[in-house]
Amino acid sequence: xxxxxxxxxxxxxxxxxxxxxxxxxxxxxxxxxxxxxxxxxxxxxxxxxxxxxxxxxxxxxxxxxxxxxxxxxxxxxxxxxxxxxxxxxxxxxxxxxxxxxxxxxxxxxxxxxxxxxxxxxxxxxxxxxxxxxxxxxxxxxxxxxxxxxxxxxxxxxxxxxxxxxxxx
Amino acid sequence: xxxxxxxxxxxxxxxxxxxxxxxxxxxxxxxxxxxxxxxxxxxxxxxxxxxxxxxxxxxxxxxxxxxxxxxxxxxxxxxxxxxxxxxxxxxxxxxxxxxxxxxxxxxxxxxxxxxxxxxxxxxxxxxxxxxxxxxxxxxxxxxxxxxxxxxxxxxxxxxxxxxxxxxxxxxxxxxxxxxxxxxxxxxxxxxxxxxxxxxxxxxxxxxxxxxxxxxxxxxxxxxxxxxxxxxxxxxxxxxxxxxxxxxxxxxxxxxxxxxxxxxxxxxxxxxxxxxxxxxxxxxxxxxxxxxxxxxxxxxxxxxxxxxxxxxxxxxxxxxxxxxxxxxxxxxxxxxxxxxxxxxxxxxxxxxxxxxxxxxxxxxxxxxxxxxxxxxxxxxxxxxxxxxxxxxxxxxxxxxxxxxxxxxxxxxxxxxxxxxxxxxxxxxxxxxxxxxxxxxxxxxxxxxxxxxxxxxxxxxxxxxxxxxxxxxxxxxxxxxxxxxxxxxxxxxxxxxxxxxxxxxxxxxxxxxxxxxxxxxxxxxxxxxxxxxxxxxxxxxxxxxxxxxxxxxxxxxxxxxxxxxxxxxxxxxxxxxxxxxxxxxxxxxxxxxxxxxxxxxxxxxxxxxxxxxxxxxxxxxxxxxxxxxxxxxxxxxxxxxxxxxxxxxxxxxxxxxxxxxxxxxxxxxxx
Numbered sequence: 001x002x003x004x005x006x007x008x009x010x011x012x013x014x015x016x017x018x019x020x021x022x023x024x025x026x027x028x029x030x031x032x033x034x035x036x037x038x039x040x041x042x043x044x045x046x047x048x049x050x051x052x053x054x055x056x057x058x059x060x061x062x063x064x065x066x067x068x069x070x071x072x073x074x075x076x077x078x079x080x081x082x083x084x085x086x087x088x089x090x091x092x093x094x095x096x097x098x099x100x101x102x103x104x105x106x107x108x109x110x111x112x113x114x115x116x117x118x119x120x121x122x123x124x125x126x127x128x129x130x131x132x133x134x135x136x137x138x139x140x141x142x143x144x145x146x147x148x149x150x151x152x153x154x155x156x157x158x159x160x161x162x163x164x165x166x167x168x
Numbered sequence: 169x170x171x172x173x174x175x176x177x178x179x180x181x182x183x184x185x186x187x188x189x190x191x192x193x194x195x196x197x198x199x200x201x202x203x204x205x206x207x208x209x210x211x212x213x214x215x216x217x218x219x220x221x222x223x224x225x226x227x228x229x230x231x232x233x234x235x236x237x238x239x240x241x242x243x244x245x246x247x248x249x250x251x252x253x254x255x256x257x258x259x260x261x262x263x264x265x266x267x268x269x270x271x272x273x274x275x276x277x278x279x280x281x282x283x284x285x286x287x288x289x290x291x292x293x294x295x296x297x298x299x300x301x302x303x304x305x306x307x308x309x310x311x312x313x314x315x316x317x318x319x320x321x322x323x324x325x326x327x328x329x330x331x332x333x334x335x336x337x338x339x340x341x342x343x344x345x346x347x348x349x350x351x352x353x354x355x356x357x358x359x360x361x362x363x364x365x366x367x368x369x370x371x372x373x374x375x376x377x378x379x380x381x382x383x384x385x386x387x388x389x390x391x392x393x394x395x396x397x398x399x400x401x402x403x404x405x406x407x408x409x410x411x412x413x414x415x416x417x418x419x420x421x422x423x424x425x426x427x428x429x430x431x432x433x434x435x436x437x438x439x440x441x442x443x444x445x446x447x448x449x450x451x452x453x454x455x456x457x458x459x460x461x462x463x464x465x466x467x468x469x470x471x472x473x474x475x476x477x478x479x480x481x482x483x484x485x486x487x488x489x490x491x492x493x494x495x496x497x498x499x500x501x502x503x504x505x506x507x508x509x510x511x512x513x514x515x516x517x518x519x520x521x522x523x524x525x526x527x528x529x530x531x532x533x534x535x536x537x538x539x540x541x542x543x544x545x546x547x548x549x550x551x552x553x554x555x556x557x558x559x560x561x562x563x564x565x566x567x568x569x570x571x572x573x574x575x576x577x578x579x580x581x582x583x584x585x586x587x588x589x590x591x592x593x594x595x596x597x598x599x600x601x602x603x604x605x606x607x608x609x610x611x612x613x614x615x616x617x618x619x620x621x622x623x624x625x626x627x628x629x630x631x632x633x634x635x636x637x638x639x640x641x642x643x644x645x646x647x648x649x650x651x652x653x654x655x656x657x658x659x660x661x662x663x664x665x666x667x668x669x670x671x672x673x674x675x676x677x678x679x680x681x682x683x684x685x686x687x688x689x690x691x692x693x694x695x696x697x698x699x700x701x702x703x704x705x706x707x708x709x710x711x712x713x714x715x716x717x718x719x720x721x722x723x724x725x726x727x728x729x730x731x732x733x734x735x736x737x738x739x740x741x742x743x744x745x746x747x748x749x750x751x752x753x754x755x756x757x758x759x760x761x762x763x764x765x766x767x768x769x770x771x772x773x774x775x776x777x778x779x780x781x782x783x784x785x786x787x788x789x790x791x792x793x794x795x796x797x798x799x800x801x802x803x804x805x806x807x808x809x810x811x812x813x814x815x816x817x818x819x820x821x822x823x824x825x826x827x828x829x830x831x832x833x834x835x836x837x
Contacts, residue, residue, distance in 0.1 A: 021830075021831055023827055023830060023831070033250065035277070035278055036248045036250065036274070036277040036278065038277075038282060039248070039276065039277030039278055039281040039282050040277060040281070042281055042282070043282060044282055044283070044284045045282055045283075047279075047283045047285075047288045047289065047291070047292045050292070050295060050296065050299070050830045051274070051278055051296075052299075052823060052826055052827060052830070053249075054802060054818055054823070055758060055800055055801055055802055055815075055818060056801035056802055056803060058776075058801050058802060058803030058806060059801065059802030059803065059805060059806050059815065059818055060806060061805075061806035061807070064806075064820070064823060064824070064827075067824055067827065068827050068831075071824070071827055071828050071831050072831035072832075073827070073831060086778075087714070087801075088778050088779075088799055088801035088803070089692055089778040089779075090778040091778060091801045091802075091803045094776055094803050094806070094807065098806070130282070
C-alpha cells in the first residue's frame with residue numbers, strides 16, 4: 001500500500017506525510033519501568049508508539065487489541081514481564097497463551113500480522129525497548145496505513161455497519 | 169468497599185496541570201502549547217503549566233484550583249508516575265477530592281527525554297494528555313482497602329535465625345508461634361562446635377538463645393510440626409500445622425534405658441552419616457526439648473523401649489493432629505543444607521578417605537563421634553588435602569551436574585573461612601599433620617577471618633591454587649605410603665603439575681537452600697537462579713519478599729554465617745513488628761468486581777486467577793471476588809467471555825477511551 005495515499009483520517013494532519021500510529025500496551029511493573037529506563041538514559045527513539053499502561057499484560061485480551069486496530073491504530077505492541085518475573089506471578093502466562101491468537105485473527109482478517117508485536121521487556125531493558133519501538137515503527141511504516149474501514153469493506157466484513165464514523 | 173460507579177461523564181470538571189519540570193520537559197515539549205490545546209477539550213475547566221508541579225507551591229496550586237473551580241477530576245502531566253503519583257494523590261485528598269480521580273501522564277521519561285524533534289514531542293505530549301482527558305471521564309471514586317493486622321506472628325524454622333526472630337518479636341510484645349519441622353530446636357548451628365572468629369562453642373550459645381525463647385511467655389514453640397497449608401493475606405494469614413506425635417512425653421525418666429533397648433538403627437543425620445542412631449533418639453546431650461523423640465520411619469513399634477521403662481513416658485499409638493494458627497505476618501527461617509558431594513565427586517563415596525567439611529566438623533567436636541580425636545574410619549590422620557569450592561562456583565560442562573542437570577555457580581561464602589578455621593584447629597591439636605589447601609580463591613571476607621589465612625600459612629599449611637577449568641582429581645594410590653593421590657596443577661608455581669599423597673581428602677563444601685518447595689508454592693515466593701529465596705530488593709528491602717507480610721530470616725535467602733543470619737533475623741523481626749504495630753494495612757483499590765447480572769458462572773475467571781482470589785457462589789451461580797486476596801492484575805477481566813468482571817481503574821471503557829483519544833484526528837497538533 002502506497003504510503004503517500006492518505007484516506008484514513010486518523011493517520012495524519014491534513015496536508016502532511018502519514019506517520020505510523022502505534023498503540024503500546026505496557027505492564028506497569030516491568031515494561032513501563034523499562035520504557036522509563038530508556039528515558040532516564042536519554043535514549044532516542046521514534047515518537048510513533050503511544051503507551052497505554054495497565055497493571056499486568058494479563059489484562060490485555062485480544063479484543064482490546066483488535067479494538068485498537070479498529071479505532072485507527074496502524075500497529076499494536078504488547079509488552080510484559082519476562083516469564084517467571086510477573087509481578088502477579090502468572091499473569092504473563094495468560095498473555096503468552098493469548099497473543100498467538102491475535103496473529104491468527106489478524107491473518108484471517110487479511111491484515112498483515114507484522115503490525116502486531118508481543119515482547120517481554122524487563123525494568124532494566126531500556127535499550128531493548130527503544131530498539132523495539134524503532135523496529136516496529138519502521139515495520140509498520142513499510143506496511144503503510146492500515147485503513148481499517150476500507151480493508152473491512154474489501155474483506156466483506158461489517159456489512160451494514162456505520163463506517164461513516166471513520167470518515168468514509 | 170468501592171462506592172457505586174459514579175462516572176462523571178458530562179459532569180466532569182477537569183483540571184489539567186502540566187509541569188515544566190525545571191526545563192526537563194519544557195526544553196523539548198512546548199508545554200504552553202500543550203496546555204492551550206488540551207484546554208480546548210470539553211469538560212476541561214482549567215489547563216495550565218507550572219515550573220515544578222511536585223513542589224509545595226505546585227501542589228498548593230492544584231489544591232487552590234480544585235477549590236476555586238470546583239474541579240472533580242485532576243490530571244498532572246510530568247515525570248513518570250513511579251515518582252510522584254502518590255504525591256499528587258495525597259494532594260487531591262488534602263483538597264477533599266477522592267485520590268483516585270487522578271490521572272498522571274508521563275511526558276518526561278516517555279516523551280521529552282526520548283523524542284528528538286520538538287514538534288513531534290509537543291504533538292506526542294498533547295496526544296497523551298488528551299488521552300488522559302478521555303480516560304479520566306470514566307474514572308470513579310475508589311477507596312483503599314484496609315485490612316486489620318492480626319497481632320501475632322508465625323516463625324517457620326527453629327534454627328538460629330528463627331530463634332532470634334522469635335525472641336526479638338516477643339521482646340516487642342508480639343505473640344509468636346515458632347514452628348520447627350524436626351523434633352528438636354537448634355537447626356544447623358547445633359551441628360557445629362567451635363565458631364569463628366571467637367572459638368566459642370556453638371551449642372553453648374545456642375543453649376542460651378533457646379533458654380531465652382522458651383522462657384518467653386509470648387512464644388509458643390511447636391516441634392515436630394510441619395506447615396501443610398497456608399492461605400490469606402498480610403494481616404490475616406491462616407496456617408495449618410500438622411503435628412507428628414513425639415512418642416515420648418515428660419513422664420519419661422530413664423531415657424537412656426529406653427534408647428538402649430531399641431533394636432532398630434538408622435544413620436545419624438546429626439553426624440552426617442558417620443554414625444548410626446536408634447529409632448528413639450536424642451541428637452546430643454543438652455538438646456531441646458530435653459527428651460528423646462521417635463523417628464517413625466525407623467520405628468517398628470516393637471515396644472521394647474516402653475518395656476524398658478515400664479511404659480512410663482512412651483506412647484506409640486498417638487495420632488498426628490492438626491492445628492490452625494492465625495497470624496498477621498510470617499517469617500521464613502527455613503535455613504540451608506550443607507552440600508553433600510555427589511557420588512564420585514572428587515572420589516566421594518568411592519574412597520572412604522574422602523569426607524566432607526561438615527563431617528570433619530563433627531569429628532573434631534569433642535562431643536562428637538570420635539570425642540574430638542582426628543580419626544577417619546578409625547585411623548589416625550597424618551596428612552590431609554582440603555579441596556575448596558566443592559559444590560560451589562561450578563561451571564557447566566566442567567563440574568558434575570546436580571541431579572536436575574544444573575550446577576551451583578554461586579560462591580558459598582563461608583566455606584573458605586570454615587575450612588581454614590578447622591585447619592588451624594587441627595594444626596593446634598596435631599601440629600605434625602601435613603595439610604594442603606587446594607583452592608580456587610581464598611575468600612576470608614569477614615571480620616577476624618583473614619587472620620585464619622595468615623595463621624594457617626604460619627602453621628606450615630601448603631597452599632596450592634587450581635584453575636577452575638582444570639579441577640584437581642583424586643585417585644587411589646597403591647604405590648605410595650598414603651591411600652589417596654591428589655593431582656593438581658598449581659597456578660602459584662607457574663602451572664607445576666603435582667601429585668600429593670594424603671591420608672584424607674576433605675571437601676570444603678558449599679551450601680544449598682533447604683528444600684521448601686511446598687512453602688514456596690503456598691506463599692508464592694520468588695526464588696533466585698541459585699534456588700535461594702529472592703528478596704524484593706537486595707539493597708533497599710533485603711529481608712522482604714514480594715508477598716506482603718512474609719519476611720526472610722537467615723540462610724534460606726543465601727549462604728551466610730551465624731552473624732549474618734542473626735542480623736537478618738533481627739531485621740525481619742523489626743520489619744514484621746513494625747507492620748503489626750501499624751494495626752492495619754492499606755492496599756490499592758484496583759481490584760476486580762463481578763457484575764452479577766452478566767456473570768454466567770462459567771468459572772473461566774477462577775481458573776486464570778494467580779491468587780485463587782475468585783470463588784463461585786453456588787447459590788447465586790456467579791463468581792465472587794475475595795477483595796482481600798485480589799491484587800489487581802486484571803487477568804480475569806481479560807479472560808471473561810461475558811464481559812462480566814471488571815477491574816476498577818482499568819475497565820474496558822477507561823482503556824478504550826484512552827486509545828480512542830490517542831488515535832482521534834483532533835489530537836494531532
